[in-house]
Amino acid sequence: MSGLLLDTDLSIEQRELAETISTSGDSLLGLINDILDFSKIESGKLELEQRSFDLRECIENALDVLGAKAAEKHLDLVSWIGPGVPPAIVGDSTRLRQVIINLVGNAIKFTATGDILVSVENLGPAEDGRHRLHFSVRDTGIGIPADRMDRLFKTFSQVDSSTTRQYGGSGLGLAICKKIVERHGGQIGVHSTPGEGASFSFTLPDREETPHA
Numbered sequence: 001m002s003g004l005l006l007d008t009d010l011s012i013e014q015r016e017l018a019e020t021i022s023t024s025g026d027s028l029l030g031l032i033n034d035i036l037d038f039s040k041i042e043s044g045k046l047e048l049e050q051r052s053f054d055l056r057e058c059i060e061n062a063l064d065v066l067g068a069k070a071a072e073k074h075l076d077l078v079s080w081i082g083p084g085v086p087p088a089i090v091g092d093s094t095r096l097r098q099v100i101i102n103l104v105g106n107a108i109k110f111t112a113t114g115d116i117l118v119s120v121e122n123l124g125p126a127e128d129g130r131h132r133l134h135f136s137v138r139d140t141g142i143g144i145p146a147d148r149m150d151r152l153f154k155t156f157s158q159v160d161s162s163t164t165r166q167y168g169g170s171g172l173g174l175a176i177c178k179k180i181v182e183r184h185g186g187q188i189g190v191h192s193t194p195g196e197g198a199s200f201s202f203t204l205p206d207r208e209e210t211p212h213a
């Protein structure tokens with residue numbers, strides 16, 4: 001409704017007020033969704049689908065959601081899928097998309113200039129014979145100090161208290177990502193050089209149903 005209101009003739013002051021209602025509504029919705037997701041995970045009620053899905057489509061969908069936000073900040077949003085990544089994998093596509101949206105959303109939030117690269121590589125077979133897929137979201141933003149990296153995947157944690165003031169957010173997104181990735185049998189981590197950017201990545205064991213490309 002606030003979107004429709006913003007499409008009507010408004011004075012400058014009315015427009016500012018309607019924009020504030022719209023962004024506040026969005027952040028409230030984001031916060032409620034995060035809290036609901038987290039409590040679902042904590043109470044063991046998160047059911048994951050185990051279905052074959054199109055990996056490229058899943059990544060494209062996630063990037064479509066955030067394309068406008070990246071364009072608003074004049075950031076290039078690029079994806080790269082390496083050779084040997086199977087066209088379809090088995091898992092929960094909605095939850096995987098949620099992880100990618102979260103990581104790319106953060107990358108956009110904490111980057112003022114430059115680009116964001118989402119990539120997927122096939123690391124080849126591990127000891128158990130299953131291939132590992134390596135997903136990474138790299139940005140050229142503010143980065144994260146080394147002594148703060150561990151805490152980011154914990155609930156309600158942010159780099160420091162000024163983060164909320166400057167960028168908003170609940171500090172729940174990465175904790176949710178970690179749980180989803182771990183429930184898929186994978187691991188998530190981060191590398192960063194403060195001032196130059198951050199790179200969040202996760203690996204998933206490949207339970208593909210189709211032969212490797």
Ligand code: ADP
Nearest residue numbers: 106107110143158159169170171172173174198
């Ligand atoms: P939120 O973004 O809602 O605060 P998250 O759990 O997604 O919650 O992120 C936790 C914190 O990790 C952020 O508040 C920020 O301090 C830091 N962070 C996450 N992604 C990045 C990034 N790409 N660059 C710099 N800092 C980041």
